[in-house]
Amino acid sequence: MAIAKKIKVMIVDDSLVFREVIRRGLSSDPSIEVVAVAEDPFDARDKILQFNPDVMTCDVEMPRMNGIDFIRRLLPQYALPIIVVSSVSEAVFDAMKAGAVDFETKPDVRSVRSVEIFIAELINKIKIASHAKVAGPETSQTEWRDPAKTPQVKDMGRIIAIGASTGGTEAIYRILKALPLNTPGIVIVQHIPPMFSRMFADRLNQTCPLEVKEAQNGDIVEQGRVFIAPGDRHIRVKKTGDRFKLECFQGDKVNGHCPSVDVLFESVAKEAGNRSIGVILTGMGYDGAKGLLAMRRRGARTIGQDEHSSVVYGMPKVAYEIGAVEKQxxxxxxxxxxxxT
Structure with a gap:
């Protein structure tokens, strides 16, 4: 029997404590090998060439050069999947824009449970990152259509539902910034930690033409408005008269996630039917595939991101294979x- 190849990981963090916490935690998984640790980007640069890691974890705040600048400089020369490990800060979205694959929040090292949860999440993200496509910093090489030249909306009463996971924060940003103000109301599930969902929504609101906010119970889905599901709540739509109202609620994980894309898509299939459009974007796993199929069966138009432009072609692939995607x-x-459409 062939021995499975271990994922070679390099840890970059200026804190000796966190380097050791991460090293010990990752070493507990038999499929991961920590091949090197580095205290700053300059130390990391040499060790990348020496140890050739498959995935790198990287702190943001470091002396001599911060993690974001390091990612920007590294990726054009060395396509390495990077997971940012940082305190709660909007800087993680700058890191994602620079080309990082994912991020994880640093734990409270005084809490054993906090560290255990952190290590479990990081191990899972490293395994996903090892299969990820590294896009690098956003460039102008890909041609995006001018929002001013997009067609007029055929049905102002429509609703758009979008689901994404790994690589989704940048994908969502790039979609929203290219949409005109007359876009139908949009509801989005992005797999993201609770403390970051509002931060993500606020950032999009500042950088996109549409109004973006973290969803709350009772919000009305309207033209020109975008709602991001809270990071610890499921979200669904409910038809009220000729409008769609949002319900945010706590619940068990579905397909390993809360919020779950399937929960949103299935509610849109039931409540909006052929007045809806479903979009499934980059991400590992299969969350959203069945819900998108339900939408298509109820007359919705459905779109899936293709393999070439996905960071991780997992969720869109499953949706496509089961016949949920009308247009890839x-x-x-x-x-x-x-x-x-």
């Missing part, structure tokens, strides 16, 4: 399709 396309074409 590059990320850059999705805004146009949303307005012309």
């Amino acid at each position: 396309t590059a990320l850059s074409d999705i805004p146009y399709l949303l307005m012309s």
Whole structure:
């Protein structure tokens, strides 16, 4: 029997304590081998060439050069999947824009339970990252259509539902910034820690033409508005008269996630039917596939991100294979399709 190849990981953090916490935690998994640790980007640069890691974890706040600048400089020369390990800060979204694959929040090292949860999440994300496609910093090489030239919406009463996981924060940003103000109301599930969902929504609100907010119970889905599911709540839509109202609620994980894309998509299938468009973006696993199929069976138009433009072609692949995706396309074409479908 062939021996499975271990995932070679390099840890970059200026804190000796965190380097050791991460090293010990990752070493507990038989499929992972920590091949090197580095205290700053300059130390890391040399060790990357020496040890050739498959995945790198990287702190943000470090002396001599911060993690974001390091990622920006590294990726054009060395396509390495990077997971940012940082305190709660909007800087993680800058790191994602620079080309990081995912992020994880540093634990309270005084709490054994906090460290255990952190290590379990990090191990899972490292395994996903080892299969990820590294896109690098956002560039202008991909041609995006001018929002001003997109077609007029055919049905102003429509609702758009979007689901994403690994790589989704940047994909969502790139879609929303290319949409005009007359876009139908959008509801989004992005697998993201609770403390980051509002931060993510606020950041999108500041950088996109549409109004973006973290969803709350009772919000009405309206033209030009975008709602991000809270990181610890499921979200569903409920038809009230000729409008759609949002319900956010706690519940068990579905497909390993809360919020779950399937919960949103299944509610949209039931409540909106052929007045909806479903979009499934980059991410590992299968969350959203069955819900998107339910939407398509109820007359919704459905779109899946293609393999070439996905960071992780997991969720869109499963959805496509079960027949849930009507149109599979590059990320850059999705805004146009949303307005012309």
